[in-house]
Amino acid sequence: MFTEQHSEALAVWAFRTGVWDYLVLPLADTGINEVVTSIEAAAEVGFSQRPQFNKSAHVMLPEEVRFRRSPENEKLLRPAISYLEGHFREKVTEERLAALCKINVTQFSRTFRQTFDVTFQEYLVRFRLNESARLLRNPGASIADVAYLVGFNDPSYYARAFKKYFGVTPSRYRQCLKNDRASMVQDHQVLRSA
Template sequence: MDVLQVLWVDLRSVQEQVSSYHYLNKEWTVSRVSHIDKIDQKMGENPPKVVCFEFDYPDIPRLSALRQVRCLFPSTPVIMLTKQHSEALAVWALRVQVWDYLVKPFQPQELVASIATLLAADELSTNKISQSPQRANLLSNPFPPEVRIQTAQPKKTYPAELFVETHYHEKIYEEEVAQLCGLNVGTFSRHFKKEHKVTFRGYLINYRIFKARELLENPNVMVTDIAYTVGFNDPSYFTRMFRRIVGVSPSHYHQTYKITT
């Protein structure tokens, strides 16, 4: 059995949206679970080098699953990804000694670099990043107030997320998306920035680059076609955005997958 490098625990409440799991290096050995009751089984069968917990709106049962992993497998570093963010939640994560705390949306290279750093460590058990926390300290760490009362109501700009996922390859006008959310453009822009920590235009660009990455992993595609396929009308602008977000040019990224296949 291959050594499991990354265990991806997908505990998002809205699973239809794109998971950050797709940002991972295809050369890594990765296993993915989406049910709390499967986590301990996976950890026991083939202990991973790193565990990534992905949340959108974490609640007490989901955060308890992360805390249990820290209690039962204290030498295994944990990376936490979350859409909902607050200072209290970040402090909670710090107290359970997660290795990294990433708030969505983030740059893909942030996640990749964090995992790569952990995998590159020769002996995680002797490294300060994975020193075992005291179980009593973990269990006494109170949950943030905002996760104690969860509402099923989606965010005001949730329809905009769904629209981007199905129309990202088309020309998208912010006025049109604002109407879908029942808001005027100004109000929509403020709500979107507050809820996503990025402007709508920035969110759209990030999503298009994400889809471009998926397409570029096919060694048979033509790089010159990708820009138009994901909604960019200017290939030069696409290349600049791709390099800014991913860290390399589309051609370099595509060439990497041509070599490994």
């Protein structure tokens, strides 16, 4: 199960209903590799041997995660999200996005918060940080260059925001990626020699 919204109640519900893996997005490369390995192992063992959830029992999704984004709001904000994803490197203002949606700034701000559960500015920063994490996989790009490429004008602010969002500094994140790659290469070599 993949989810962007994590809660203990949702995790308990997922495992009680027979979910095999519970993954919160965004997912690191190691998480993706674990999922692939898990699926391969399941295929070898055979899904028929896995105990199945009793489908006659009615288990409700936890109340705290039973939300639906308003399709009208998503449709209304679609031009703004589209523009933001294409121009996130530039200075993006609420005024510009509100104008694209043909609504005033106050209405845009309120609708955005209701729809995505974060402010426009938080959404933009998270989008930039996720893009920067992707770019950090290239060992040839400096961290300052990555910061500027995704729209941060201050590398030290970028590093603080990155640490707040991911829990590690950009340099530590890159080091973890390097260690994971080395570990995967080493594991692959061990498997080939066996």
